[in-house]
Each structure stands twice: as structure tokens, then as C-alpha cells.
Amino acid sequence: MNRPEPEHRDLFAIADLAAEFGISTRAIRFYESKGLISPERVGATRVFRRRDRARLILILRGKRLGFSLRDISEYLSLYDTHSQTAQTRLLIDKVDQRLALLEAQKADLETTITELREIRKLAAEQAARS
Numbered sequence: 001m002n003r004p005e006p007e008h009r010d011l012f013a014i015a016d017l018a019a020e021f022g023i024s025t026r027a028i029r030f031y032e033s034k035g036l037i038s039p040e041r042v043g044a045t046r047v048f049r050r051r052d053r054a055r056l057i058l059i060l061r062g063k064r065l066g067f068s069l070r071d072i073s074e075y076l077s078l079y080d081t082h083s084q085t086a087q088t089r090l091l092i093d094k095v096d097q098r099l100a101l102l103e104a105q106k107a108d109l110e111t112t113i114t115e116l117r118e119i120r121k122l123a124a125e126q127a128a129r130s
Contacts, residue, residue, distance in 0.1 A: 012048040014039075021060055031059055034069055036076060055079075066098055 018025045031037050032046070037055050039046040048056075055076060062072040071094050078087040 010050060012053055014046050014048065017048055017053060017056060021056065023060070028056070031056065034073065036069070036073060066102075067094060 014025045014028055036059055037052045039048045
């Protein structure tokens, strides 16, 4: 059966979204339990709309970039109010915080790498003398 591309469809089953994004249906149900997405129900079946798919894209992007579910939830709640100014300001603030953390971690990693290289060099010199 030919299905339209996901961005042109109106309805999605949980298995469709799981397959499209390479995540488990359990992960999708978890995001639902946290109130990040709100599929409709037809009996016991979850029916996801484009809005849920778009929110799932934002959730997964946020997780990939290292944002907490609380940060993502806060951002999505502003998405619902259609307040682009507030949403953009929050995004800038969260991105700045994340960048600062990653820069600090990067500096720590560079220091650790330098120290390990020095230790290795000294150990190799010691082994060569033995």
C-alpha cells in the first residue's frame, strides 16, 4: 500500500512513528506519560496527528542535544501558547546554558587528554630505560 510521505499525512499509528524515528513504542508511550505528546484515542488505540509528530521531532532533537525532559517540556509549553518571542528567548537561554556546560566539559577533556599523554610519555620513557 502506498502511503504519503510522513510530513503530508494527517494520522499516524504509534508503530509508524517508532519506525520513522528509530525509537521504541515504549519511548513514545513514556513521552506521552510525561505529557509531552497527547495522542487521541480510538478505543485502546493511540492515534497521533501531525502536531504530535512535530512535537516528537522537537523532543528527540532536544534529547540529542542533551536537554532535560523538563527543559523540553518548558519549551513545548511555550510552543503551545504560540508566543514566538517567549519561545525564542527561552531557546536562546537554554542553548547558552548548554553551550557553556559543553565548553566547560570540553576544556576538562582537553586537560585530561593532555595529562594522560604526559603520563603515557613518562611511562614509555621509563619502560625504555628499563
